Amino acid sequence: MLTIDPALLAETDEQAQLRSVLREFFADPGADWHTLAGQIGVPGLAVPERYGGAGYGFRELAVALGEAGRALSPLPLLSSAVLATSALLASNDDEACARHLPALAAGTSTATLGFGTVDAEAGRLRGAVDMVLDGADASLVLIPGRTPAGLTLFACADGFTRRPRRVLDPSRPQALLEFHDAPATPVGPPGGAEAILAAARDAGLAGLAAEQVGGCEHALEATVAHVRQRNQFGRPIGSFQAVKHRLADLLVEIEAAKSAAGYAAACVDAAPDELPVAASAAKVVCSAASVRAAAEYVQLHGGIGFTWEHPAHRYVRRARTSEVFLGLPHEHRARIAALLGLDDGGANVA
Amino acid sequence: MTGIPDPASFRAQARAWLGTAAARRGETRAWGSGDDSVAVFENWTEDEERAHTERIRDWERTRYDQGWGALSWPVELGGQGLPPHYEGLYRAEEAAFDVPQRTEIFPVTRHLVAPAIGIWGTEEQKQRWLRPMLRADELACQLFSETEAGADLAAVRTRAVRHDDGWVLDGHKVWTSGARVATWGVAVCRTDPEVPKHAGITVFLVRMDAPGVTIRPIRQMTGGESFNEVYLDGVVVPDADRLGPVGQGWKVTLSVLAAERLDSGTLGLDNADRAIELARRCPAGEVQRDLAADLYIRTLVQRVIGLRITAALEAGTAPGAEASVGKLYATETMRRTTDLVLRLLGPRLVADTGEWGTFAWTEHLLGAPGYAIAGGTDEIQRNILSERVLGLPREPR
Ligand SMILES: Cc1cc2nc3c(=O)[nH]c(=O)nc-3n(C[C@H](O)[C@H](O)[C@H](O)COP(=O)(O)OP(=O)(O)OC[C@H]3O[C@@H](n4cnc5c(N)ncnc54)[C@H](O)[C@@H]3O)c2cc1C
Numbered sequence: 001m002l003t004i005d006p007a008l009l010a011e012t013d014e015q016a017q018l019r020s021v022l023r024e025f026f027a028d029p030g031a032d033w034h035t036l037a038g039q040i041g042v043p044g045l046a047v048p049e050r051y052g053g054a055g056y057g058f059r060e061l062a063v064a065l066g067e068a069g070r071a072l073s074p075l076p077l078l079s080s081a082v083l084a085t086s087a088l089l090a091s092n093d094d095e096a097c098a099r100h101l102p103a104l105a106a107g108t109s110t111a112t113l114g115f116g117t118v119d120a121e122a123g124r125l126r127g128a129v130d131m132v133l134d135g136a137d138a139s140l141v142l143i144p145g146r147t148p149a150g151l152t153l154f155a156c157a158d159g160f161t162r163r164p165r166r167v168l169d170p171s172r173p174q175a176l177l178e179f180h181d182a183p184a185t186p187v188g189p190p191g192g193a194e195a196i197l198a199a200a201r202d203a204g205l206a207g208l209a210a211e212q213v214g215g216c217e218h219a220l221e222a223t224v225a226h227v228r229q230r231n232q233f234g235r236p237i238g239s240f241q242a243v244k245h246r247l248a249d250l251l252v253e254i255e256a257a258k259s260a261a262g263y264a265a266a267c268v269d270a271a272p273d274e275l276p277v278a279a280s281a282a283k284v285v286c287s288a289a290s291v292r293a294a295a296e297y298v299q300l301h302g303g304i305g306f307t308w309e310h311p312a313h314r315y316v317r318r319a320r321t322s323e324v325f326l327g328l329p330h331e332h333r334a335r336i337a338a339l340l341g342l343d344d345g346g347a348n349v350a
Numbered sequence: 351m352t353g354i355p356d357p358a359s360f361r362a363q364a365r366a367w368l369g370t371a372a373a374r375r376g377e378t379r380a381w382g383s384g385d386d387s388v389a390v391f392e393n394w395t396e397d398e399e400r401a402h403t404e405r406i407r408d409w410e411r412t413r414y415d416q417g418w419g420a421l422s423w424p425v426e427l428g429g430q431g432l433p434p435h436y437e438g439l440y441r442a443e444e445a446a447f448d449v450p451q452r453t454e455i456f457p458v459t460r461h462l463v464a465p466a467i468g469i470w471g472t473e474e475q476k477q478r479w480l481r482p483m484l485r486a487d488e489l490a491c492q493l494f495s496e497t498e499a500g501a502d503l504a505a506v507r508t509r510a511v512r513h514d515d516g517w518v519l520d521g522h523k524v525w526t527s528g529a530r531v532a533t534w535g536v537a538v539c540r541t542d543p544e545v546p547k548h549a550g551i552t553v554f555l556v557r558m559d560a561p562g563v564t565i566r567p568i569r570q571m572t573g574g575e576s577f578n579e580v581y582l583d584g585v586v587v588p589d590a591d592r593l594g595p596v597g598q599g600w601k602v603t604l605s606v607l608a609a610e611r612l613d614s615g616t617l618g619l620d621n622a623d624r625a626i627e628l629a630r631r632c633p634a635g636e637v638q639r640d641l642a643a644d645l646y647i648r649t650l651v652q653r654v655i656g657l658r659i660t661a662a663l664e665a666g667t668a669p670g671a672e673a674s675v676g677k678l679y680a681t682e683t684m685r686r687t688t689d690l691v692l693r694l695l696g697p698r699l700v701a702d703t704g705e706w707g708t709f710a711w712t713e714h715l716l717g718a719p720g721y722a723i724a725g726g727t728d729e730i731q732r733n734i735l736s737e738r739v740l741g742l743p744r745e746p747r
Contacts, residue, residue: 131701166702168712174701232502240745242729298571298719302500302727303525306571306720313571313716320692320715321700328696330637 001274008059008266009259015063022064026071033075037107043081044105047089052102058203062210062265069211070218072318074171076110079134082207083200084111087142090199091153091188100140100155111140111155113200118179120145123186125156125179133325135175136164142187143177150191154184169317172325202279204326206268209261209282212290212322216254219293219315223247223300230302243300250289250296257282257289277339280332287329290319354432357439364443367418372409372447381631386707388621390684390717392453393574396530396567399453403489403531406450410486420460420484427480435660438616454576455489455528462609463490463536470553470594470602479534479555491532493523493556493580494603500525501730503538504547504600508582510539510554517541517554517592519562519585527724529565529578532558537582538603541596551599555591556582572716610725611734615656615676617721618684621714622649625687625694628707632694641690648683655679671739678731684718691715 011019021040025031036042046061047053061081068077085104088097088111103109112134118127125145135141145154159182165174188196224247227238237243264282267275294315298305305312323329355363394402413419414428421436423429430436464483467475482488499505508521519539529535535556542550556563562585567575594602622645629642655672662669691711692699702709722728736742 130703131697166709168700168709168715176703231498232500232505234502237501240729242732295719299722299728302723303495303577306723308569308571308573310571316571316716316719324692324696324700328693330635330693 001277003274004263004266004271008270009262011063015060018060019063019067022067023070026067026073031071031073031075033107033110036075036077041105042077043085043107043110046081047085047101047105051097051105053105058206058268059265062207062261065207065210066214066217069214069318072169072171072215072314074173076112076134076138078204078207078211079112079138080104080110083113083133083204084138084140084142086203087113087153087196087200088187090196090203091192093188096155096185096187104140109139110134110137111142112138113197113204114141114143114177115197115201117144117146117151120147120152120154120184123184124181125154125160125184126181128176128178130176131165131174132177134173135177136162136173141177143179143184144193144197145184147190151193152190153187153193153196155187156182156184159183167321169314169321171314171318172321198276201326202275203268205279205283206261206264206275208322208326209257209264209279209286212286212319213254213258213261215315215318215322216257216286216289216293219290219297219312220247220250220254222311223297226301237300246296246300250293253289253292257286260285277336280327280335280339283327283332284329284336287319287323290315291323294319357436360432360436361439361443364418364440365446367416368443368447371412371416371418372449375446375448381627382706386710387713388624388710389572389713390621391570391572391574391576391720393572393713394576396575399531399576402450402453403455406452406456407486407489409450410452410456414485419486423480423484428484434663438656438660453528455491455531456486457613458492458528458610459483459486459488459490461613462492462606463534465609466536466602466605467593469605474590475593482533488533489528489531490534490536490555491526491528491558492606493526493529493535493537493582495525496522497524501727503603504551506538506540506551508537508539509543510537510541510552510587512541513586516586516588519554519556519582519587521582523580523582525568525577525724526565526580527577529558529580530567534558535563535580536593536606538599541599545597548600549597551603552596553593553599553602554587555593556585556587557591560585560587562586570720572713572720607726611677611731612659612673614680614721614725615652615659615673617677617680618687618718619649619652619680622683622687625690628691628694634694638690638693641686641693645683645686645690648679648686652676652679652683671735674731674735674739677726678728678735681718681722681728684714684721688715688718 041054042064044053045056046058049055065077088101104111112132114129114132116129118125118129129143139157141156143154143156144151160177160179163176165176167174227243228236230237260282264278267278297312297315301312304310410419417430420427420429421432421440422434424431464480467479483490494503496506496508498507508519510517510519535558537554537556539552539554540550541552562583564581565578567578569575570577626642626646629638655676658672659669695708698705698708699711737744
């Protein structure tokens with residue numbers, strides 16, 4: 001465990017540059033997919049060159065996700081550039097990758113990955129999967145289908161209906177997809193969906209963690225700026241130790257989140273063996289930090305923080321949505337406990 | 351009514367009366383159908399707020415007219431002259447009946463403003479205000495906070511200047527809950543800017559329909575508009591509507607705030623009970639069972655704290671620290687309710703599948719933070735506990 005090269009946890013100059021370009025990009029309310037994909041090339045960052053990508057790694061993509069998370073961008077990076085792209089890459093299906101990845105890397109098409117299952121018979125899908133991230137807009141849907149050979153991943157572009165769900169966080173759209181004998185092609189080996197999904201889920205968790213850290217950083221910065229300039233009792237409220245200590249504690253938690261997220265992002269390319277633990281650890285640590293950061297964002301702004309106009313509530317909505325996405329923190333604790341062999345009272349560990 | 355009935359027979363009487371005035375709560379809030387709202391702050395339009403207020407008002411009038419409204423108030427004011435905690439006994443009975451759910455403005459009027467009038471009002475004011483307020487004919491909102499005076503309420507800048515036999519008010523109040531349906535606003539104003547801030551304050555009751563009063567709703571993070579900003583531009587208030595002596599307004603304000611703290615002890619219990627019920631109905635693992643049991647313990651203890659206050663009041667002694675911890679205990683209950691529900695519902699909490707009693711909990715999730723800010727923020731409550739109850743030295747101010 002923890003064999004990662006420390007250098008992978010530091011930001012390179014190139015990454016710093018990407019970060020600053022993206023911070024500016026996402027700060028613009030008109031930030032659009034076309035520019036993000038076509039000009040900055042973000043969805044292709046972690047896609048190998050042979051599939052039309054830029055051939056950088058997941059850490060570069062994580063920089064972009066951090067900035068997207070900071071701005072609560074609704075653009076489909078997590079669904080398309082992380083979940084669907086990772087699933088295709090993990091399938092080792094050269095044909096499927098060659099068919100889909102160039103368009104996903106270029107952003108001319110977007111895809112998503114559904115975690116529920118449908119019935120698959122003779123290349124036709126039947127059934128429904130709910131709460132699919134960006135499911136209403138993605139051009140391509142990857143979905144596990146039950147086949148005689150076991151759970152197999154399928155790619156499906158039409159023959160299904162999409163019903164957008166009302167959501168807590170409108171910047172994170174979800175949809176119910178209903179397949180009515182939808183034509184689909186298998187991705188990866190028959191019966192191979194479980195391994196692909198596991199890999200995609202862990203990459204997704206690493207990506208989600210990067211987003212969560214971005215959101216935390218915004219919440220902390222905005223709150224610090226507010227308590228410095230807001231006066232009550234004739235002095236800045238940030239001068240009260242009750243406030244200072246809480247923000248110092250929050251900083252500790254956010255630095256922990258940053259570390260866990262950075263480790264998970266590095267593991268995707270450099271230490272896949274460590275990824276399962278790293279991804280689950282990141283989920284636990286980053287979810288707690290985000291929920292707390294968003295709560296302090298509201299609370300320390302007082303009445304103004306409880307208004308619709310103020311951005312704080314959007315971070316509350318996102319923090320809670322991320323907390324339950326790809327497994328709840330207690331489920332990831334249980335997973336880690338199992339990976340540690342703690343299931344039978346710790347007997348395995350000794 | 352003569353003499354004070356013992357609690358058991360009082361509850362039996364209340365139940366009997368309720369049986370004649372309201373329907374038993376049966377199918378109306380049965381699990382799995384009907385209204386699944388757990389809203390902390392309602393997301394109503396102005397018309398809906400008015401309509402709901404009227405419905406509640408009708409019920410409150412019925413109660414009052416039949417002697418079941420202002421229980422702890424003297425008979426002359428339509429009450430029964432019962433000890434204050436009998437209101438709690440009554441409410442425990444009422445919970446079994448299908449009566450409109452009171453919005454905040456009702457307890458604000460009856461439990462915060464009316465008692466302050468009882469303490470500070472002149473005989474004429476008591477005559478004029480108490481009956482209509484206890485009967486909910488007239489509701490009162492709190493025109494306290496301003497943009498520059500929130501936690502530091504004594505920093506209010508709204509000016510009240512003497513003028514003939516009255517006063518002229520100019521200022522801007524914010525976060526006023528219920529302003530659109532209130533008849534009166536209890537306005538904390540600065541009458542003397544020359545003296546130290548706590549000494550220059552006077553409280554007035556302002557008619558919310560007076561010329562110069564402008565109400566603008568503010569949208570909350572829940573999406574609804576249950577608070578407002580209120581502009582006071584040259585609003586003329588007769589001296590007869592001044593509550594308490596000139597320059598004593600801070601003490602008047604403190605009586606309202608103390609009543610508010612006392613009144614917040616039951617906050618969050620309804621939704622916590624419902625979350626525990628949800629845990630009973632959802633397939634729950636070890637983690638959820640533990641959280642649910644813990645939340646149950648909290649609701650139990652929160653109720654016991656209330657009973658200790660009751661016991662003190664019953665014994666005629668002033669309640670001690672237990673009366674001050676209520677609000678902080680309650681806001682934590684609300685947060686833990688969110689935590690439990692999130693663990694029970696998972697993704698169904700954040701996306702609406704149409705399933706009964708799931709996405710509705712977002713209203714609790716988004717509303718609960720409001721109570722850690724409203725009515726004295728959690729931080730101010732902690733300052734009150736540490737300084738007034740524990741007697742610690744004050745922070746430099
Ligand atoms: C849902 C809701 C309903 C409300 N209804 C009403 C109403 O009907 N009438 C009314 O008049 N007002 C109402 N309010 C306003 C409420 O009373 C104020 O928002 C509150 O007093 C805080 O003031 P503020 O918003 O100016 O925040 P600030 O005073 O600016 O406080 C910002 C943060 O700093 C903290 N802080 C301030 N001073 C200290 C200190 N000394 N030590 C530590 N921390 C400190 C606060 O606790 C808070 O977290 C309502 C507010 C809400 C959210």
